[in-house]
Amino acid sequence: MMETVSPLKPAEPRDKKLSIYVVTWNVASAAPPLDLDHLLQLDKQDPNLDMYVIGLQEMSCGIMSLLSDTAFEDPWSSFFMDVLSPLSFVKGNKGGVNICLKLYGYYVSIINCHLPPHLANNDQRLEHFDWILEMQNFEGPDIPNILDHDLIVWFGDMNFRIEDFGLHFVREAVKSQCYSELWEKDQLSIAKRCDTLLREFQEGPLLFPPTYKFDKNSNNYDTSEKKRKPAWTDRILWRLKRQPHTDSCTPRRPAPHLSLSLRSYTSHMMYTISDHKPVTGTFDLELKPLVSVPLISLMPEGLWTMENAMLINYSLTPDFPSSPWDWIGLYKVGLRHINDYVSYVWVRDNQVSFNDGLNQVYINISDIPETEDQFLLCYYSNSLRSVVGISNPFKIQPQAFLEEDPLGEVQPQI
Structure with missing residues (x-):
């Protein structure tokens, strides 16, 4: 059908x-x-x-x-x-x-x-x-x-x-x-x-x-x-x-x-x-939903690896009451409280670009231990005093390192 x-x-x-x-x-x-x-x-x-x-x-x-x-x-x-x-x-x-x-x-x-x-x-x-x-x-x-x-x-x-x-x-x-x-x-x-x-x-x-x-x-x-x-x-x-x-x-x-x-x-x-x-x-x-679009949509950009900082894309609705004190937190799946973040970023201080409602910020993940856990992103609104956006779960790959193979060539390892 x-x-x-x-x-x-x-x-x-x-x-x-x-x-x-x-x-x-x-x-x-x-x-x-x-x-x-x-x-x-x-x-x-x-x-x-x-x-x-x-x-x-x-x-x-x-x-x-x-x-x-x-x-x-x-x-x-x-x-x-x-x-x-x-x-x-x-x-x-x-x-x-x-x-x-x-x-x-x-x-x-x-x-x-x-x-x-x-x-x-x-x-x-x-x-x-x-x-x-x-x-x-x-x-x-x-x-x-x-x-x-x-x-x-x-x-x-x-x-x-x-x-x-x-x-x-x-x-x-x-x-x-x-x-x-x-x-x-x-x-x-x-x-x-x-x-x-x-x-x-x-x-x-x-x-x-x-x-x-x-x-x-x-x-x-x-x-x-x-x-x-x-x-x-x-x-x-x-x-x-x-x-x-x-x-x-x-x-x-x-x-x-x-x-x-x-x-x-x-x-x-x-x-x-x-x-x-x-x-x-x-x-x-x-x-019957009166709204069908979330206030904030969060999207991790590309393949995440444990380097110094990674890029986050997010979009917001035109009537969203944004604040300089809004922040995005990185969490392990299974979080118990909003303060259980493993890293966070102020959206205004770390903003790198914005265009037609699409914004980009960097978040530091260099201190995250290597793990097989899944992660997600949460956007916290200071004006609404609530989480208003949650990403889909994703994995962060262990940091790449270099190793010399038997033929003498240096190969990146994941």
């Missing part, structure tokens, strides 16, 4: 389908377990995932952080509060963090939150929910308000509890997997019925046991003196941007070129290091 395209009309970009895997887990300052393959779906032969979104709460960054948080206030907080407490400011230990990204021209917000605890603080949780949405602002050109983003994925330890029912009733309902009565008294479900903004967020069915509170290193619900009621504190929500009302009688509908469907929503009972169980959601995101 052959596909033809009219020269008078450019081909429309094909629809994209991406699989997104979301993980939320309050790890209660515990160290990572030895095996996370099941949680990350790596024990499946073909997990068919395009993107991982992982959000943790109560994460400790090391033994000193753990000791500081449990025995003392950390020194930075102590310093700031010495200054701010006399001015009537109060430090809270809950909140949310947000990542904004642009995906094929669509704005996507990812929010990881930890809302106030305890059954009686439901109003405070709802206030924090609204506050996080209203107060999130992004630096950068033309980034819309978070509520104008095409997709919001919101997850975390939201701390919503089950009202009215006593401990014995809730535990018996969980034991017999009779969840429907508990859903009716779930504080988040109740709030969604009456809160206009919260109602716009969707959630999958809670077909798994409540994920809090467990005795650590077991699957037993809280046996301490407090004996907290089980609750679905750990949740994953999403919201698609709605089209404006055409009239007062017509409900708003999602944008026609972007849809999100939930493939699975579950907890993982096998992990016992925390008093919470991790929760995951697998989504299929379908969209």
Whole structure:
């Protein structure tokens, strides 16, 4: 079968389908377990995932952080509060963090939150929910308000509890997997019925046991003196941007070129290091790309060998917000972080030519050890604070050296 395209009309970009895997887990300052393959779906032969979104709460960054948080206030907080407490400011230990990204021209917000605890603080949780949405602002050109983003994925330890029912009733309902009565008294479900903004967020069915509170290193619900009621504190929500009302009688509908469907929503009972169980959601995101050309296209020039410097070609779109602080990094395939470069170059300082959007820079690779690894190039935009271009993987050949052959001629060796 052959596909033809009219020269008078450019081909429309094909629809994209991406699989997104979301993980939320309050790890209660515990160290990572030895095996996370099941949680990350790596024990499946073909997990068919395009993107991982992982959000943790109560994460400790090391033994000193753990000791500081449990025995003392950390020194930075102590310093700031010495200054701010006399001015009537109060430090809270809950909140949310947000990542904004642009995906094929669509704005996507990812929010990881930890809302106030305890059954009686439901109003405070709802206030924090609204506050996080209203107060999130992004630096950068033309980034819309978070509520104008095409997709919001919101997850975390939201701390919503089950009202009215006593401990014995809730535990018996969980034991017999009779969840429907508990859903009716779930504080988040109740709030969604009456809160206009919260109602716009969707959630999958809670077909798994409540994920809090467990005795650590077991699957037993809280046996301490407090004996907290089980609750679905750990949740994953999403919201698609709605089209404006055409009239007062017509409900708003999602944008026609972007849809999100939930493939699975579950907890993982096998992990016992925390008093919470991790929760995951697998989504299929379908969209019609609004942009089909990357902001930056990177191309290593010719055969790369380990000499002093090598040439990089790159092109950029006319509306790209370039900056003198943009740089290109050389990485081994499998990099873990943007700072894992083996070499880098400032694009303005090392530019050798430019013509009709095609630019050339040199990058120093003389200090790279001889290796069979594959490499790639990444362009980092200071204005957008993000990687905006990645090359295809390539190899760098070992440096040539000379060797005399039996006939007395000098031959280059690779």
